[in-house]
Amino acid sequence: MIPYGRQDITEADVNAVIDVLRSDFLTQGPIVPRFETVVSGHVGANYGVAVNSATSALHIACLALGVGPGDWVWTSPITFVASSNSALYCGAKVDFVDVDPRTYNLCADALEAKLRIAESDGRLPKVVIAVHLCGQACDMRSIHALAHKYGFKIIEDASHAVGAKYLGEYVGSSNYSDITVFSFHPVKIVTTAEGGMAVTNDASLAERMSLFRSHGVTRDPDLMTKETEGAWYYQQIELGYNYRMTEIQAALGISQMTRLDEYVSVRQALAKRYDDLLDELPLILPWQHPDTYSAYHIYPVRLKLDQIARGRRQVFDLLREAGIGVNVHYIPVHLQPYYIRMGFKPGDFPEAEKYYAEGITLPLYPTMGTQGQDQVIQSVTQALNR
Structure with a gap:
């Protein structure tokens, strides 16, 4: 059987994983931050937040942008269910925008027409999730212009599109969005076995996503509500999740990114x-x-x-x-x-x-x-x- 997609694992990938297995850290060590730097640096973003799946990345991206009950999130109907489910996890309401008949991406013209109606009805979206289907970027320049006009935030669901470019720059540079999400599932362009990452140029969004991926817990004294009680001390300041990526996955990802x-x-x-x-x-x-x-x-x-x-x-x-x-x-x-x-x-x-x-x-x-x-x-x- 010739599958529709397949990972490519080299000896260098195997050795990178073995090195981690023989190290002191299998999770919460130095390799995940290194992977975040490799990916964000490659695509031209300031910050990366690695997680255990692109679905988790979409969820924390919505949370970081303040999506909650009563909000609307719009996305494409031609995508995996995770794109819209991530908004439902936050208690938001979901709607869709029809696709362009040639690219099959969310259609900017259909979006504009729907926004006009939503404005008159008082139902404008808080966030639009633009899905780069098949690896081809949406018409982000038009979507970004509409965001300025109608006041919504943008998440690029680039699960298919790490390594893709738009107007000569890598998808993920976040020039036309607030947050971009990548997937590293085995059938994607590069893999960490399972895994995802959210990249952004906004330090406050990166900080919030980092909190949400690890139980909402911090050891940063600047974020705490009172003075630390000692080196052991931490505080939960948000309701977060256990969405962390392991060192093993990140090591595989760093090796894959070289190709x-x-x-x-x-x-x-x-x-x-x-x-x-x-x-x-x-x-x-x-x-x-x-x-x-x-x-x-x-x-x-x-x-x-x-x-x-x-x-x-x-x-x-x-x-x-x-x-x-x-x-x-x-x-x-x-x-x-x-x-x-x-x-x-x-x-x-x-x-x-x-x-x-x-x-x-x-x-x-x-x-x-x-x-x-x-x-x-x-x-x-x-x-x-x-």
């Missing part, structure tokens, strides 16, 4: 090869905005269903039977049973639903090579049965 740009370059080359060799098939291939340089976490295609004899389910099943680990990214969040119980329904976000009805994600990862990619292309051609 980040190489990984993205290989993904770019494989995606270009897909573009060339799939061009004559009845497919809509991923469109790239000229302002972006995608990390190509995934390569989604849309079936031209009016030009093929089979439906999406049949094509999907044929590819799986041929050993091609295709997937679908994603089932629109508003169509999940939990969200339907909140009042969402089919037809609410037509572009997202159309994309979902036609979409299949093809395998894409650096070690698949052209031979593995040729096997995918051959199987896709056969499954479409022109």
